[in-house]
Amino acid sequence: MIHVPVAQPSCGDEEIEAVSAVMRSGMLAQGKEVARFEQEFADFCGTKHAVAVNNGTAALHAALTCAGIRKGDDVIVPTFTFFATASCVSMCGATPVFVDVDADTFTINPECVAEAVTGKTKAVIGVHLFGQPFDIRPVLDICEDHNLAVIEDAAQAHGAQYRGKKVGGFGKAGCFSFYPTKNMTTGEGGIITTNDDAYAAIMRKFINHGQGEKYRHTMIGYNYRMTDIGGAIGCEQLKKLPAFNTLRISHAAYLDSHISVKGLITPYRMPDSTHVYHQYVVRITPEFPMKRAEFMRYLADCGIGTVVHYPIPIHRQPVYLEQDPSVSCPVAERLCEEVLSLPVHPNVTETMLEKICSAINGVI
Ligand SMILES: Cc1ncc(COP(=O)(O)O)c(C=O)c1O
Helix, strand or coil: CCCECCCCCCCCHHHHHHHHHHHHHCCCCCCHHHHHHHHHHHHHHCCCEEEEECCHHHHHHHHHHHCCCCCCCEEEEECCCCCHHHHHHHHCCCEEEEECECCCCCCECHHHHHHHCCCCEEEEEEECHHHCCCCHHHHHHHHHHHCCEEEEECCCCCCCEECCEECCCCCCEEEEECCCCCCCCCCCCEEEEECCHHHHHHHHHHCECCECCCCCECCCCCECCCCHHHHHHHHHHHHHHHHHHHHHHHHHHHHHHHCCCCCEECCCCCCCEECCCCCEEEEECCCCCCCHHHHHHHHHHCCECCECCCCCCHHHCHHHHCCCCCCCCHHHHHHHHHEEEECCCCCCCHHHHHHHHHHHHCCC
16 A cells, blocks of 8 residues: 655755765864855845754744844734744743634734734734745734834745745745755754844854854854754755745645545635645535544545644643633634645655545545
8 A cells, every 4th residue: 555644855865965975074063055055045035144043943033032022022923833933932031922813824814913913012923834925915014013023934935925025035034944844954954034134143143152253252142053964955955945846836736626525625825925835734624524533544544644733723732821811713723623734745646646635535
């Protein structure tokens, strides 16, 4: 039986050669491979700077801290996302203020952002969730009116476009993750894109123990550096990213047009933007003939991997429930009950796509 994993990194001889060259060079820590990767990633996103770090959470923490987010500040975040979107706010000593998402796109609802702004709000983090940009323009407008920083959490959306422009350059910072299941990887890794020279310079210090010159520390920083091994992998993966995204988009189009069963809703695509399908997330509504858990077991028996992204909205996570049990985000709460991610990654073959669709359409 063919097994279809729900996620799988795509690395080849190019990455193996690049890593071997770094290993042979003797320079394993951050060096010229990271510098080359930063330049190439900034060029790809169309931003002035890209600062590489060792994971996407570090990227968010650095972006927020260097934007001046501190204890006593509020940062608005969508509650339907990966935990790190919110925990990075708490890592700064600030408070994440959870808002609901749009029922179609699953991304931050600009109307909810407008309602949540208070005198304590300092920033908004929008997440380009599952590969689809959030509706950036209205969020930028609200933030311009109230002098708030916009941080793009682009961990899942390398190469996605909003109104013809790649994500990562709309706000103060764009934060990407290169975890192995992402649209491109460096093993573990992350990067922050920005067009602000001074901000990029502070972030470079922050991620390197607060030192500009070696052993002269002007601020408390962290060791968030990417290794040259990661940088070398990143350069090879970046060359392949457009082809990876094309495959993800074509797999999604296949699933869109071949899945046909009552009560299963395929992903919505916003006009004027490019969804790069980090995940292909369907909704299993009450009209569907099986409960979601039963459907997952059925697909597993057919050799098809699935995951729930995400089972608990962040405001209901034990650590944040304590902070404010009164928060209510009904759209996100419902989505957590209904969503299911199907395989869409570049290694999915046509035979696998046929298998996925016939298994799903066979549900009665
Ligand atoms: C939306 C989102 N934000 C942030 C992160 C954090 O990235 P990392 O796992 O590289 O720390 C992830 C990664 O899973 C993510 O999906």
